[in-house]
Amino acid sequence: MTLHNAEGREIKVGVLGATGTVGQRFISLLAGHPYFVIHALGASARSAGKAYSQAVVWKQTSPIPHIVREMVVQECKPEFFLECSVVFSGLDAEVAGDIEAAFRNAELAVFSNAKNFRRDPLVPLIVPLVNGNHFAMIHQQRALNNPPLKKGFILTNANCSTTGVVVPLAALEKAFGPLESCIITTMQAISGAGYPGVPSLDIVDNIVPYISGEEEKMEWETLKILGGITEGDDGLKSFDMHSRHPLRISASCNRVPVIEGHTECVSVRFARRPPPSPQQVREALAAYTSDAYALGCPSAPRHTIFVHEEADRPQPRLDRDYQKGSGVSVGRVRQCRVLDIKFVVLANNVAIGAATSSILNAELAVIKGHIN
Numbered sequence: 001m002t003l004h005n006a007e008g009r010e011i012k013v014g015v016l017g018a019t020g021t022v023g024q025r026f027i028s029l030l031a032g033h034p035y036f037v038i039h040a041l042g043a044s045a046r047s048a049g050k051a052y053s054q055a056v057v058w059k060q061t062s063p064i065p066h067i068v069r070e071m072v073v074q075e076c077k078p079e080f081f082l083e084c085s086v087v088f089s090g091l092d093a094e095v096a097g098d099i100e101a102a103f104r105n106a107e108l109a110v111f112s113n114a115k116n117f118r119r120d121p122l123v124p125l126i127v128p129l130v131n132g133n134h135f136a137m138i139h140q141q142r143a144l145n146n147p148p149l150k151k152g153f154i155l156t157n158a159n160c161s162t163t164g165v166v167v168p169l170a171a172l173e174k175a176f177g178p179l180e181s182c183i184i185t186t187m188q189a190i191s192g193a194g195y196p197g198v199p200s201l202d203i204v205d206n207i208v209p210y211i212s213g214e215e216e217k218m219e220w221e222t223l224k225i226l227g228g229i230t231e232g233d234d235g236l237k238s239f240d241m242h243s244r245h246p247l248r249i250s251a252s253c254n255r256v257p258v259i260e261g262h263t264e265c266v267s268v269r270f271a272r273r274p275p276p277s278p279q280q281v282r283e284a285l286a287a288y289t290s291d292a293y294a295l296g297c298p299s300a301p302r303h304t305i306f307v308h309e310e311a312d313r314p315q316p317r318l319d320r321d322y323q324k325g326s327g328v329s330v331g332r333v334r335q336c337r338v339l340d341i342k343f344v345v346l347a348n349n350v351a352i353g354a355a356t357s358s359i360l361n362a363e364l365a366v367i368k369g370h371i372n
């Protein structure tokens with residue numbers, strides 16, 4: 001498979017929030033990327049003006065990549081990023097809204113991890129292993145911007161727990177038709193709260209059964225991602241929020257003393273009766289492939305969903321780095337006595353739950369001709 005419009009080409013990229021948990025993962029992944037080349041870094045005024053290696057509290061297992069060690073961190077202002085064709089954002093949500101909007105208005109293509117624009121009716125919320133078809137909204141986002149844009153847009157990826165669960169849910173809907181209801185209980189890693197994140201005295205020897213705003217995000221974002229796009233009589237597109245087949249979702253979110261990797265226990269009920277057997281579900285999950293892989297995105301996992309047969313997997317410490325954390329792991333697929341089927345999902349929250357999804361979305365944007 002060839003990447004027609006990336007072949008032989010270097011694409012300059014910037015990273016906003018480059019010193020944070022997600023920003024560091026962006027830098028580690030981009031340093032080895034076949035065509036994205038890090039050209040500019042942005043963070044807060046606390047970091048701006050310093051060499052990256054002086055500004056960052058580096059928490060990755062591999063050393064700071066050579067290409068960024070001496071790169072001077074800039075303030076997050078578009079003027080410092082105008083040579084970039086793509087800007088990745090790992091900005092704190094407190095500031096991401098205004099900064100990302102300013103970058104879009106400066107005709108930059110912004111791939112955001114922050115929650116600020118996920119509910120915007122013109123902004124695609126894309127989990128690249130699931131709904132690459134939502135790129136169709138970009139033309140309308142540009143056209144309706146004030147002033148209209150030629151190159152700029154914002155595209156977001158989902159909340160990290162949403163990302164983990166929508167991949168198997170999409171695979172099940174593809175194989176067996178619409179889902180009717182879904183109950184999810186998460187066990188979320190500490191790194192999901194950024195750095196320094198949850199105080200050690202709160203999380204060591206403990207579980208915190210509350211993550212602000214997380215349950216609402218999971219219940220809402222899943223519908224936007226799994227829903228389609230409809231076109232009205234006026235020719236305007238809108239996200240249909242799975243409205244033709246109402247899907248009821250209930251999420252309960254917990255913080256647990258794991259460093260990386262969100263685990264989720266999921267039960268589903270199918271609209272179609274009789275429902276599939278656990279073995280049919282295992283086979284459908286293992287057979288699911290993403291458009292990102294089919295289209296040749298270099299960061300796409302070969303196994304979108306790795307299905308474990310062992311009774312005690314997936315586990316975060318053992319399974320979070322499989323395929324560099326770019327796919328999801330599912331195990332314990334079995335009958336549910338209340339709904340139909342239950343299983344366990346593991347997704348690496350800082351890889352496919354964050355930076356890897358943004359990079360895959362940018363690769364899809366290149367392949368689909370949205371980066372010019």
Ligand SMILES: NC(=O)C1=CN([C@@H]2O[C@H](COP(=O)(O)OP(=O)(O)OC[C@H]3O[C@@H](n4cnc5c(N)ncnc54)[C@H](OP(=O)(O)O)[C@@H]3O)[C@@H](O)[C@H]2O)C=CC1
Binds near residue numbers: 021158160
């Ligand atoms: N961690 C995770 O698993 C996931 C996180 N996300 C989202 O990604 C985003 C980043 O999260 P995370 O990396 O964990 O957060 P961190 O707190 O680790 O990093 C935040 C980054 O934002 C920068 N920043 C803070 N204030 C400003 C400002 N006023 N102007 C410019 N830059 C600023 C910081 O720079 P400085 O160092 O200079 O302060 C830092 O680079 C958030 O929106 C988060 O919700 C999404 C999915 C998963």
Ligand SMILES: N[C@@H](CC(=O)OP(=O)(O)O)C(=O)O
Binds near residue numbers: 113114158
């Ligand atoms: N809230 C998530 C991480 C995150 O930042 O999510 P969001 O991008 O939806 O704000 C967690 O704590 O694990």
